[in-house]
């Protein structure tokens with residue numbers, strides 16, 4: 001479960017999908033957090049699942065403060081004692097607020113930390129800036145070094161853009177040599193604001209070639225989105241290639257969205273504090289890949305059983321209609337066909 005505990009950020013990244021008006025810097029009421037976590041735990045228990053994964057995601061969760069996180073750990077302990085559900089915590093952060101106290105807390109409480117670094121200084125500072133326009137690279141790298149020094153388990157997450165797409169091998173190699181085992185190059189959400197930064201389909205293919213070379217050199221590291229594409233070809237689908245929004249996110253008011261990136265009514269399926277769930281809307285969202293595979297370009301597409309129409313939120317962002325194919329279609333098609341050539345062209 002992805003949970004947003006803060007609705008603000010200390011950075012103003014140029015490609016960020018959080019709208020300026022949502023940058024309010026409110027922190028979720030800790031009583032609401034407790035209620036949400038208990039409802040989530042009860043839900044897991046009903047399904048005979050005894051382990052919950054919590055991703056502190058969206059905006060900058062560290063703005064909630066260290067004391068807030070200590071309360072979270074206490075609440076998780078209470079829930080475990082009461083109903084036997086254990087939690088594993090993950091956090092996605094821009095790294096600029098990390099100091100030794102945060103790092104020691106993450107180590108002690110077994111957090112996995114994903115730090116957003118878009119590559120080297122020029123790549124990173126082009127997009128990831130403070131509100132005065134200055135680059136955040138040096139602060140982020142300070143945070144990264146502290147986490148490493150303390151020994152916190154971590155991954156690095158970069159957003160793929162025209163600025164860094166030619167250098168993903170060098171970026172990945174740098175972090176792999178530094179001991180990072182999980183490196184992710186996330187697809188950009190294609191909207192009006194970001195389309196000028198979006199690498200072309202051919203540039204994406206060059207990215208996949210670089211990532212394959214990287215994976216050959218560093219066999220023990222996990223590289224996204226290469227793994228996501230390969231998994232889809234094996235029939236293991238993540239949110240994007242299932243065609244359905246199944247990366248659930250809870251916002252600061254307890255609203256449950258089928259896509260953790262979205263705050264649009266189209267994806268709002270319930271509320272964990274008020275205790276309601278809209279099963280009709282949920283069914284409509286889940287129907288998307290079935291529908292897409294019977295109409296338009298997806299119907300006759302050779303990779304449709306691996307792509308399933310792509311990301312519902314990308315489609316909604318571009319066309320305001322979830323029943324359209326993902327605007328990154330050309331990239332996915334070329335990528336799946338390219339990966340197929342590496343397996344001897346046996347899949348399509």
Ligand code: SF4
Pocket residue numbers: 239240244245246247259260261262311312313314
């Ligand atoms: S619906 Fe799309 S944007 Fe949302 S989590 Fe899934 S893949 Fe990501």
Ligand code: SF4
Pocket residue numbers: 297298299301302303304305307308309310325326329330332333
């Ligand atoms: S690659 Fe394009 S046409 Fe093919 S299934 Fe995906 S979105 Fe549809």
